[in-house]
Amino acid sequence: MSDVAVLGAGMHPWGKWGRSFVEYGRAAARAALADAALGWPDVDSVVGADTVRCGYPGYVAGATFAQALGWQGARVTSVYAACASGAQAVSTARAQILAGLADVVLVVGADAAPKGFFAPAGGERPDDPDWLRFRVLGATNPAYFALYARRRMALHGDTLDDFARVKVKNAAAGALNPLARYRTAVSAEDVATSPVVADPLRLLDICATSDGGAALVLSSMEFARRHGHRDAVRIRAVSTVTPTYPKALLDLPDIATDSAAAVSPPPHTFRAAIARAAYEEAGVGPGDLSLAEVYDLSTALELEWYEDIGLCGAGEGAKLVRDGVTALGGRVPVNTSGGLGSFGEAVPAQAIAQVCELTWQLRGTAGSRQVRDARVGIAANQGLFGHGSAVVAVR
Structure with a gap:
């Protein structure tokens, strides 16, 4: 055991x-x-x-x-x-x-x-893809997330309205969480009229530092x-696997040269590998999930997580949020805590906070954001330099 x-x-x-x-x-x-x-x-x-x-x-x-x-x-x-x-x-x-x-x-x-932005730490790291995008491309996190968002729009037809739906959903949950930093519900119009940070992402599409x-x-x-x-x-399971080469499995596009419209999605991503290893260890699958906490550094990135943790197929994440599947009261609520969009990044605490939310939900003590009859939950995130994690909790 x-x-x-x-x-x-x-x-x-x-x-x-x-x-x-x-x-x-x-x-x-x-x-x-x-x-x-x-x-x-x-x-x-x-x-x-x-x-x-x-x-x-x-x-x-x-x-x-x-x-x-x-x-x-x-x-x-x-x-x-x-x-x-x-x-x-x-x-x-x-x-x-x-x-x-x-x-x-x-x-x-x-x-x-x-x-503001987290400054890169640890000195010169020319073998680190994240350091390279910071230093060579000048792609801070919001810029990087924006490239992913544009890629989803080109490959899957995702829209700005789809990204806004993620924020509206998470803000509604965060408004019910006394521990969240931002506890105000927002509308799609609020998202659309917030300042552009990195096109197509606006201020309300990305998370703050906290x-x-x-x-x-x-x-x-x-x-x-x-x-x-x-x-x-x-x-029941903790996955901390590293990426697998070749590059296709990393899902790190050559953003200086790739044409998103011409490049097929990789067969599986690093994030998907993290979740898959956790499922295998726990002896459960995506169909067993009552809820999930995922790393919504941007609204578009949350849609990627839906696919990576197996809630749907590639390119189908936007349909889940359109249909209310991942909202409170939906079939598999995602980020019932309000997510990082409601909390902001306090880096070493984030994955622990995700497990706190799973714990309260599985106990049935999450109050007005409670998922009915919650039995299995997954928390997942991805960090710099090949770090990532998934935790499966059960009741």
């Missing part, structure tokens, strides 16, 4: 608070421990998801959060995997539990993000049963 129990989930609200990431992480950790009905001394291990923007304490996040909570002898681990850092932290915690090294592990991620924190308390199934958590949500 590869399951581990989620005993507690907690977050610090997203926003621009102007305080240390340590404060956000400590608040999220305390909320998760309270949710688990456990004390800090009960924790055997702390796994921190690193932030590279917050100085040395951010590079040793596990120890930083352990110190902030009060040294009590727990082992510490710090991990970095760009936007997948939180899922890597969950994977590390799960491995420690399944190996018998710990009964209870606290997973924490938090960030204090700058305004401060925030998220934490989980994970345990062995035996510990959960002994302490009265017999019906706990379980993490």
